[in-house]
Amino acid sequence: MRILVVDDELHIRKLIAIQLQQAGYEPVLVKDAQEALSLLEDQEVSAAIVDVMMPGMSGFELTCFLSQEMDIPVILVTAKGQLEDKEEGFLAGSEDYLVKPFEPKELLFRLQAILRRYGKAQRQKIQLANIHLDRSTYDVAINDETLIIPMKEFDILAILANSYGQTIPRSTILMEVWGEVEEKHDFSLNTHIKRLRERLNNYGAKIEIQTVRGIGYRLEVVQ
Amino acid sequence: MKTLYRQFIQTSLLFLVLSIVLGIVLTNVYYLSFTKQETTAQNLERAQEVALTLEQMHGDTSALEPFLTSVANLGYQIALLDSNEQIKSFGKPFEDLTITDQARKVIEDHKIYTGETTGLSFFMTSHFSNRLSNTVGVPLEIDNQAYALYLRPDMNLLSSDIHTLLLAFLLSLAVVNLAGMLWMARQLTRPISLLQQAAKEVANDNYSHTLAISRPDEIGDLVHSFNEMIDRLRQNDVSRKTFITNVSHDLQSPLMNIKGYAELLSADSAEGSDQRQYANVIEREATRLSGLAKQLLLLSTLDQPVYQLNANFYRLDEQIKENVQHYRWRLDEKELDVRLKLVKGNVFADQELMNYVWDNLLSNAIKYSPQDSSIRIQISKEKDGCSIMVKDNGIGIMKTDLPHITERFYRADQSRNEEGTGLGLAIVKEIIHLHKGKIQFISRDGEGTQVVVYLPQFKEE
Numbered sequence: 062m063r064i065l066v067v068d069d070e071l072h073i074r075k076l077i078a079i080q081l082q083q084a085g086y087e088p089v090l091v092k093d094a095q096e097a098l099s100l101l102e103d104q105e106v107s108a109a110i111v112d113v114m115m116p117g118m119s120g121f122e123l124t125c126f127l128s129q130e131m132d133i134p135v136i137l138v139t140a141k142g143q144l145e146d147k148e149e150g151f152l153a154g155s156e157d158y159l160v161k162p163f164e165p166k167e168l169l170f171r172l173q174a175i176l177r178r179y180g181k182a183q184r185q186k187i188q189l190a191n192i193h194l195d196r197s198t199y200d201v202a203i204n205d206e207t208l209i210i211p212m213k214e215f216d217i218l219a220i221l222a223n224s225y226g227q228t229i230p231r232s233t234i235l236m237e238v239w240g241e242v243e244e245k246h247d248f249s250l251n252t253h254i255k256r257l258r259e260r261l262n263n264y265g266a267k268i269e270i271q272t273v274r275g276i277g278y279r280l281e282v283v284q
Numbered sequence: 285m286k287t288l289y290r291q292f293i294q295t296s297l298l299f300l301v302l303s304i305v306l307g308i309v310l311t312n313v314y315y316l317s318f319t320k321q322e323t324t325a326q327n328l329e330r331a332q333e334v335a336l337t338l339e340q341m342h343g344d345t346s347a348l349e350p351f352l353t354s355v356a357n358l359g360y361q362i363a364l365l366d367s368n369e370q371i372k373s374f375g376k377p378f379e380d381l382t383i384t385d386q387a388r389k390v391i392e393d394h395k396i397y398t399g400e401t402t403g404l405s406f407f408m409t410s411h412f413s414n415r416l417s418n419t420v421g422v423p424l425e426i427d428n429q430a431y432a433l434y435l436r437p438d439m440n441l442l443s444s445d446i447h448t449l450l451l452a453f454l455l456s457l458a459v460v461n462l463a464g465m466l467w468m469a470r471q472l473t474r475p476i477s478l479l480q481q482a483a484k485e486v487a488n489d490n491y492s493h494t495l496a497i498s499r500p501d502e503i504g505d506l507v508h509s510f511n512e513m514i515d516r517l518r519q520n521d522v523s524r525k526t527f528i529t530n531v532s533h534d535l536q537s538p539l540m541n542i543k544g545y546a547e548l549l550s551a552d553s554a555e556g557s558d559q560r561q562y563a564n565v566i567e568r569e570a571t572r573l574s575g576l577a578k579q580l581l582l583l584s585t586l587d588q589p590v591y592q593l594n595a596n597f598y599r600l601d602e603q604i605k606e607n608v609q610h611y612r613w614r615l616d617e618k619e620l621d622v623r624l625k626l627v628k629g630n631v632f633a634d635q636e637l638m639n640y641v642w643d644n645l646l647s648n649a650i651k652y653s654p655q656d657s658s659i660r661i662q663i664s665k666e667k668d669g670c671s672i673m674v675k676d677n678g679i680g681i682m683k684t685d686l687p688h689i690t691e692r693f694y695r696a697d698q699s700r701n702e703e704g705t706g707l708g709l710a711i712v713k714e715i716i717h718l719h720k721g722k723i724q725f726i727s728r729d730g731e732g733t734q735v736v737v738y739l740p741q742f743k744e745e
Contacts, residue, residue, distance in 0.1 A: 162574075170613030199612070209608055209615060209622035256656065260621050263658070 062176065063087045065109040067097045067123065068138070069116060073161075077110060080165040086172075094118035098126070106133060108175055110168070111155075113139040113146060121153040128154030134179040136171055138163075174199065174212065187222045190267040190282045194219055203264050213238055214257050217250075221270060221280040230277040254278065288476065292469035296462065323437075324398050327420040330360070331435040335424040338433075348426070349374075356438075363416055365391055365432040371416075376438050380415040390421040390432035397421030397434070414439075475503050479510060491518035523692075530693035534576055534705060538569035545569075572705065579707040582640070583692075586714045593634045593718055597743065600670065601626035601663060603635065607642040608661070614650050618657075625662040631670060632741035637715045644708045645674045645735050652678030652733065669721075670742035675734040681727040689725060 064086045068074045071092075078088040089106060091097045093115050109127055113120035120137055127133040137150040140161045150158050156175045159168060178185075178196050187194040193202035199215050201208040210218075216238045221229055235242045235250060258270055271279045334355055341347055348364075349372070356362050356375030363381070364372045371381055389395045400417050419434040475497050485493040491514055497507045545562040585591065608615075608622055615622060631638075649659045653676045660675040681689060685696035690713040693706040716723045720740050727733040 164613070166617070167610070167613045170616065174612075198609070205625065207605070207624035207626065209612070209624065211616045211619045211621070212612070213616075256619070260658075264623060 062107045063089055063105065064172070065089050065091070065097060065100070065106040065133075067091050067094065067109065067115070067120070068112040069093060069114075070112075073112075076165075077168070080169065081172075084169050094120075094123040097123060101131065108134045108136070108172060108179070110136050110138060110172070113137055113150070121149055124150065124153040124155045128156075134175045136168070136175065170212075177216070187219065189222050189225055189280070192222075192266050192268055194222055203266050206264065208260070208264055210257070210260060211253075213249075214253050214260075217253055218257060218280075221278060222268075225280045225282075228273045228277055228279040232277075234277065288473040289469055292473070293466060296465050296469075300458070300462070324420060327435060327437065328396065328398065328422070331420050331422045331433055334362075334435065335422045335433050338426060339424055341426070359438050361414075361419070361436050361438050363419070363434040365434070367391060367430050376414075378414060378416045380417070382416060384417045387417060387419075387421055387432070387434065390423050390434075391430050394423040394430075396423075397432075472503070475499070475507060479507065482510065482514070486514060486517065489521070491521055527692060530706070531580065534693070535573070538573045538576075541569045542566050542573075576705045576707070579705055579711060583707060583711055583714070586711065586718065591718060594636065595632055595634045595719070597630040597632050598635050599628070599745075600631040600633075600638075600672075600739075600742070601628050603638065604642055604661060604663070604672070607639065607646055610643070611646055611650060614647075618650065618653060618655050620650065620653055620656070621658050623658060623660045625660075627663045627665050627670065628745040629663075629665070629670065630743050630745065631739055633719050633739060634715075637718070641712050641715055641737065644712050645737075648708070649674055649676040649678065649733070649735075652676060652680075654678060665742065665744055666738065668742070669738060669740040672737045672739070673734060674737075675732065677732040680729045680731050680733055681725065682729045686725060686727060690723070 062085075064081055066074055066077050066081070066088050068077070069092050074090045074092070078090055081088040089100065089104065091100055094117055097109070097111075111120045111123055111127070115123075120139075124135045124137060127135050134156040135154070136157045136159060137153075137155040138159045138161060139146050139150075147158050156179065157171045159171065185196045187196075191204055194200075194215075195202070196219060199209070199212060201210060201215065201218070217234055220234055220237055231247075231250065232242045235246050239246045239249075254270060254272075261268060261270070267283045269281050269283050271281055273279055334352075338348060338351065341351075352362050352364065352372075352374040360374075361376050361378060362374040363378060364374075365383065371383075373381070384400075387397050390397045398420055416434060419436040421432050421434045424431050424433055475495075478495055478497065482493050482495055485491075494511050494514060495507050498504060499507070542565075545565045549559060549562045549566075604626060605624065608624065646659075646661075653659060657677045659677075660673070662673045662675075664671055664673075681696060685694075688694045689696060690709045692710040694710075695704060695706040713723055716737055716739075722738040724736045724738075725733065726736070
């Protein structure tokens with residue numbers, strides 16, 4: 062997956078590139094908005110990481126163009142954590158916002174989250190019994206509480222909730238969440254389902270994950 | 285240097301002398317303007333009476349001397365001068381029998397003599413001088429012989445016991461007064477000189493000196509304040525020294541690690557996996573140093589006596605959610621879930637500083653939580669304010685550590701907390717105090733930790 066990195070500082074560009082490479086992405090590096098736009102004329106990218114402070118066209122303007130004209134999700138990066146910047150960034154259409162210095166893992170996590178939700182023809186918000194799922198923030202709301210659960214568990218829950226009442230095959234879940242149907246993920250899926258059930262139970266969710274032997278799982282509302 | 289004590293004594297003595305001189309001058313003026321004339325007139329009357337009596341005795345000169353002797357015995361000194369310059373004294377004898385020209389006029393010109401008018405006579409003491417010139421004189425004639433009679437009261441006989449008593453009274457008054465003043469001066473100046481010595485000790489960085497003076501007055505208050513000040517200085521000194529020791533230790537050890545592992549890396553002999561490990565150490569230590577530098581800067585800013593909070597109303601629930609979002613990747617790594625129960629509302633606080641607080645509490649909760657456990661965060665309304673609880677199911681805090689965790693550079697059990705600087709919670713506490721809030725830690729070893737922050741100004745949405 063090709064990721065565009067726009068930053069005027071060589072070392073930061075390189076650092077981000079190395080981290081992206083290690084995570085299996087293909088980084089494309091440019092130093093300003095002008096270069097980014099000319100590069101995009103003959104290359105396609107899945108997402109962009111854009112620095113706010115750049116000579117020439119600012120990160121906000123570039124974000125606006127990328128998200129609205131080219132439908133590319135953008136993560137904005139800035140050195141200052143000011144609220145106005147954050148707001149301006151979201152107004153410009155950025156998907157997420159990172160403040161320097163950030164942990165490489167944080168960047169990768171957010172990139173992954175954006176790529177997962179972006180462009181998928183899924184409902185962003187799902188309401189089921191006393192549960193409310195928000196795909197844009199990965200929040201689960203139960204009654205008046207908000208529950209933050211690991212991303213893979215959220216994905217599984219969202220898939221089940223999206224087709225509530227229907228049985229979803231294991232292979233479908235594995236494909237959607239892990240990107241491949243391999244035996245090595247089987248155990249993982251079992252563990253995640255087990256934990257998900259515990260958490261839903263702990264927090265008083267009025268839904269239940271039922272196992273359909275030999276096929277997969279089904280979400281039911283508990284009376 | 286002129287000591288206070290000496291100044292006090294000198295001043296009191298000076299005033300004593302001045303008051304005596306002034307007293308003498310004033311009584312002298314009074315004596316000259318009233319008393320002297322009166323006594324002279326009185327004495328003159330006595331002398332004329334005596335002279336008249338003598339003249340009426342008509343030539344009986346044999347009775348002259350016994351008469352004058354008996355008059356003298358009533359308390360007078362008498363001298364009788366005849367035309368042959370012969371003087372006869374009665375009563376206590378005169379020390380000086382010189383007859384001045386003025387006095388001689390009594391016998392030569394039959395004029396009354398009213399005592400000395402020149403020189404020392406203006407001074408009151410002349411009243412007491414035992415001279416012939418200090419008398420009143422009247423002329424008299426017995427058997428056609430001219431005489432002059434000089435008379436003055438005998439002071440020795442007149443001064444009675446009451447005078448002695450009065451004198452003794454005055455003397456003892458003066459002595460007691462003087463002694464009392466000296467004692468008082470000593471009482472006042474002694475603690476001051478002790479204070480001065482103590483202040484000198486403090487100037488030399490010696491804070492072990494406290495003053496054992498207890499008095500219910502201003503000096504006592506001063507000593508009390510002084511002792512309090514020394515106590516405070518001593519505490520500051522101790523914490524300053526520990527702070528410096530800690531800072532230098534905390535700066536030195538990561539630097540030593542970085543230097544050591546960088547040397548190992550450049551030595552080329554290390555295997556690939558070792559190299560990665562060394563690089564990890566260097567990275568971790570650099571992160572620690574950077575964190576420490578930031579925290580020290582923040583702490584020294586907060587320590588300023590007049591730190592201005594940049595406070596306004598903002599959505600607390602959103603701020604906490606954002607902080608949780610920030611740590612999503614770490615929550616995912618540890619497969620933790622976070623249960624948020626947030627009352628929506630605006631808190632009056634410094635947003636930047638509070639960000640630091642939530643970041644710190646949350647990262648601690650994550651750090652000490654075991655894999656696959658749960659963290660709870662709750663905002664609840666309380667009177668005018670709100671309380672925020674962050675609860676984990678982690679390793680907890682040992683009872684012996686609990687009272688110290690907000691102290692600067694305090695680290696509970698080194699092995700548990702190798703990333704920390706020991707400043708995080710100290711800063712958190714400082715920030716909460718700046719907001720006039722409260723922070724409380726409830727924890728037991730192995731049973732998780734619950735942190736409750738109270739902020740006094742909160743408006744529910």
